Amino acid sequence: MMKERLQEIREKALSQISSTDSLEKLNEIRVSFLGKKGELTEVLKGMKDVAVQDRPMVGQIVNETRQAIEEMLENTKKELSSKLRELQLKAEVIDVTLPAKKNNVGHSHPNTLALEEIKKIFIGMGYEVVEGPEVEYDYYNFEALNIPANHPAKDEQDTFYINDKIVLRTQTSSVQVREMERGKLPMRMISPGRVYRADEVDATHSPCFHQVEGLVIDENITFADLKGTLVEFAKEIFGPDTKVKFRPHHFPFTEPSAEMDVSCFKCGGKGCRMCKGEGWIEILGCGMVHPHVLEMSGIDTEKYTGFAFGVGLERIALLKYEIDDMRLLYENDTRFLKQF
Numbered sequence: 299m300m301k302e303r304l305q306e307i308r309e310k311a312l313s314q315i316s317s318t319d320s321l322e323k324l325n326e327i328r329v330s331f332l333g334k335k336g337e338l339t340e341v342l343k344g345m346k347d348v349a350v351q352d353r354p355m356v357g358q359i360v361n362e363t364r365q366a367i368e369e370m371l372e373n374t375k376k377e378l379s380s381k382l383r384e385l386q387l388k389a390e391v392i393d394v395t396l397p398a399k400k401n402n403v404g405h406s407h408p409n410t411l412a413l414e415e416i417k418k419i420f421i422g423m424g425y426e427v428v429e430g431p432e433v434e435y436d437y438y439n440f441e442a443l444n445i446p447a448n449h450p451a452k453d454e455q456d457t458f459y460i461n462d463k464i465v466l467r468t469q470t471s472s473v474q475v476r477e478m479e480r481g482k483l484p485m486r487m488i489s490p491g492r493v494y495r496a497d498e499v500d501a502t503h504s505p506c507f508h509q510v511e512g513l514v515i516d517e518n519i520t521f522a523d524l525k526g527t528l529v530e531f532a533k534e535i536f537g538p539d540t541k542v543k544f545r546p547h548h549f550p551f552t553e554p555s556a557e558m559d560v561s562c563f564k565c566g567g568k569g570c571r572m573c574k575g576e577g578w579i580e581i582l583g584c585g586m587v588h589p590h591v592l593e594m595s596g597i598d599t600e601k602y603t604g605f606a607f608g609v610g611l612e613r614i615a616l617l618k619y620e621i622d623d624m625r626l627l628y629e630n631d632t633r634f635l636k637q638f
């Protein structure tokens with residue numbers, strides 16, 4: 299009886315194991331035969347009913363049965379595991395010939411590129427780069443630059459007022475005053491930054507644009523220093539054949555004042571679309587710092603003189619990269635930006 303029952307269990311277990319296709323089912327089979335309430339365990343509990351002289355023989359068959367089932371469980375488990383692993387590897391295979399995911403990297407803005415170049419030129423001449431606030435006191439933006447309350451130049455640079463005393467700066471010239479007040483002489487600095495004016499947007503105007511200010515103060519600084527410096531700057535930015543022209547102009551904070559034109563780098567001065575047929579392109583304002591401006595910031599005008607200049611950054615970028623509409627600079631369309 300017992301022997302047949304064991305044989306039956308053994309065959310049943312082996313046939314179930316051999317038709318299994320998952321590790322979970324395999325475990326269920328283990329429990330159903332070898333677990334606490336498993337079929338083989340139940341049989342063992344019936345040993346007490348077996349005649350004493352038969353017990354060793356039946357015990358041996360029980361052990362063999364258990365061993366056979368365990369062995370098969372173990373082998374099948376190994377087989378299944380490696381089969382599953384193989385399937386998994388096949389499913390997770392990477393197709394290295396697929397096109398890569400595009401990682402869109404940004405691109406330097408023409409303003410940034412132009413500013414980097416301007417900085418490089420002036421740093422090369424020993425200038426320091428400093429910055430000042432965009433939200434500025436009227437005093438630094440106008441008053442201390444010789445533009446008192448009712449000066450017409452204030453009208454020309456109509457701006458955004460925060461209150462009576464505070465404005466969005468209209469020019470980076472305000473940083474000149476801040477640097478002069480710091481009083482570290484002699485000084486050679488440029489100051490790039492954003493400026494604001496109540497201008498309507500068109501191809502050449504924006505209510506927010508950028509300037510680069512320059513200021514040099516030392517003993518014996520003359521207009522010749524100004525000229526030498528700015529000629530060098532023009533040649534570095536627009537090419538060694540560039541010629542410059544200084545036209546007398548008026549700025550309240552410089553005396554004498556001038557605007558500097560460069561010969562058109564596109565046509566060499568003959569006249570073309572780029573220079574609107576004139577052969578010359580205006581690029582900056584400059585002059586010798588007005589003694590009154592120096593005095594207001596506490597600089598001894600008997601000992602020191604200086605020159606200053608202000609360049610429109612967009613103007614340089616538009617010219618250098620031959621962009622014909624300033625608005626393109628503010629749209630931040632990467633298809634546009636990528637070209638430079």
Ligand code: DAH
Pocket residue numbers: 468469470471511512549551552582583584585605606607608609
């Ligand atoms: N701040 C002037 C402007 O916005 C530009 C300028 C002219 C700056 C002459 C200067 C200068 O430092 O000396 O039009």
